[in-house]
Amino acid sequence: MTRRELDAAGVTDPELRAAYERCRRLNARHGRTYFLATRLLPAARRPAVHALYGFARWADDIVDDLDIGATTRQRAAALHAFEERLVAGLRSGTSDDPVVRALAHTAAVYDIDHRYFRDFLASMRSDLEVTRYRTYADLKSYMHGSAAVIGLQMLPVLGTVAPRAEAAPYAAALGIAFQLTNFLRDVGEDLDRGRVYLPEELLSAHGVDRELLYWSRATGRSDPRIRAAIREAADLTEGVYREAAPGLKLLHPVSRPCIRTAYVLYHDILRVIEAEDYAVLHRRAVVPRRRRAAVALDGAARAAVARLRTRVAPPIPPRREQTARADAPGGVP
Known part of the structure; x- marks a missing residue:
């Protein structure tokens, strides 16, 4: 499967192919829902998505999983070194770091704004020091870099049927919806790391503080105050999904099944949380395997139909990325 994807994407250099394969393994290992949805994209576009995921995962691992005994200073140093490799790799178009090598190639092929990668790393640096957010506005500022820019990075790869600027706000909102869902699902695990991503103003409105969560x-x-706070956070997240939904029809037809599948599966996590009476501090909400399979099968059918109806052009080579348009025929940027 990997060889077919890389061949379809026109990636022939052995070292670059190995770099993309490294990112694909990161996606398959850590991003189950994300990886499942990516399989619904045309083969030529999948390596780019793997590269974007690999970059985000690698940086996140430095912050959270570098080493059990690593200090904040050591994590900050490692993140700084990674950012230096990133900046150099984006400038030169290649890198000795396989994750950066794949990302630099993807950024060149799809003309992705480098600012998005810097904004993401800024939020990762914030995670080294910030453990609470007073207001939802404060949290949204953090999520711009940690989530909204992920959607914006993806847009050139997915392609659009409207100018990219028109689709961008919806892509950013969907990235935020996904992350808010993760925050709700992972409340207990984040608390174990000393972090609370739910806004303090939301928690305190229900009489919840950090001590009660601990x-x-x-x-x-369980505690009714905590359930009420989680319910409000889930309702807020539902609102962001509604805000993002109109953007699905702006995506290129061959990309819609992928993002629709991710939308449905992530949205289903909220339903599981509700069904389990908002007990996110005690167990991780997981969408049942049968439901995941049914959604994936529906997505595969939609993808097959879309490909039959749509001529899909191959990715534009790096030397042409400066003149390419995001809404070019075939949906290739």
Whole structure:
């Protein structure tokens, strides 16, 4: 499968192929829903998505999983070194770091704004120091770099049927919806790391503070105040999904099944959280395997139909990326 994807994408250099394969393994190992949805894209576009995911995952791992005993200073140093490799790689178009090598190639082929990568790393640096957010506005500022720019990075790869600028706000909103869902699903795990991503103003409106969260996590006991706060956060997230939904029809037809599948599966996590009475501090909400399979099968059918109806051009070579348009025929930027 990997060889066919890379052949379809026109990637022939052995070292570059190995770099993309490294990113694909990161996606397959850590991003189950994301990877499943990516399989619905035309083969030529999948390596670019793997590269974007690999970059985000690699940076996130430096912040959270570099080493159990690593200090904040050590993590900051590692993140700074990674950013230096990134800046150099984007400037030169290549790198000895396989993740950066694949990302630099993808950024060149699809003419992705380098600012998005810098904004993402800025949010990762924030995670080294910031452990709470007072207001939703504060959290949204963080999520611009950690989530909204992910959607904006993806747009050139997915292609649009409207000018990219028209689709951009919806792509950014969908990135935020996905991350808010992750925050809700991972409340307990984040608390174990000393972080709370739910805004303090939302929690305090229901009489919830960090001490109550720690108590509930440690004892396994629920509390109606916590349930009410999680319910409000879930309602807020539902609103962001509604905000993002109109953007699906602006995507190129061959890309819609992929993003629709991700939309449905992530949205389903909210339904699982509700069905489990908002007990996110005690167990991780997981969409049942049968449901995942059904959604994936529906997505595969939609993708097959879209490909039959649509002529899909290959990716534009790097030397042409400066003159390419995001809304070019075939949906290739």
